Amino acid sequence: MPDEDFSIQASALNHWFGVGEASKQALFDIDLRIKRGSFIVMVGPSGSGKTTLLTLLGCLREIQDGSVLLLGKELRNATSAQNVRLRRRLGFIFQAHNLHESLTARQNVLMGLQVKGYLDREASDKAAAHVLTLLGLSDRLDYLPANLSGGQKQRVAIGRALVGNPDVVLADExxxxxxWETAAKVVDLLKQLGQARATTTMMVTHDNRILDRADRILTLEDGRLAGDEDRIGKGLES
Incomplete structure (x- = not known):
């Protein structure tokens, strides 16, 4: 049953790639309960299933076996329309910034609102400028990606994910x-959203500098949940 205190509830979640004799299991019996507003860091060696789990929780892959409740909605056997509605409540941040090269920083962030159905242009412009300013890009609002550094491009991508006030942020590296100074600002902003708006963040990272800021650290090894450390004693369940 859905529990409103939790953004994500996964039970007996398994996943395979390939079919028949070529099939290989990537995740094994994952059980998770993620409280609203928490900042979760997921670590583990490359190939351990972190990104696979993240994409399953974000409606980007079909649930093959087990159950995932995202914001109270069951993902297994969900329709395409149901998945689209849920994805509009999420913010996705990936290591590849995936910016549109013909659009300015502000316009790229505006796309994060347009896909969610926001149509008020003046309010959207203000929101885009606000989030970019929070990320230290107030002087780069109208720059094209070709004129931004790699770190600046990544901050634009982060702004695009956060501008619509998502209920859940799923972040891959x-x-x-x-x-470090910029990374700390990004993490602190995500934590502030958790405190102010009950936004839940689940971040995959190999960046050990982030660990001290996590509310909870999950460790995946060989497709299994091998560790679950509550860092702040909030009684988070798994």
């Missing part, structure tokens, strides 16, 4: 291209 979002700080890899950032210096």
């Amino acid at each position: 979002p700080t890899a291209a950032l210096d």
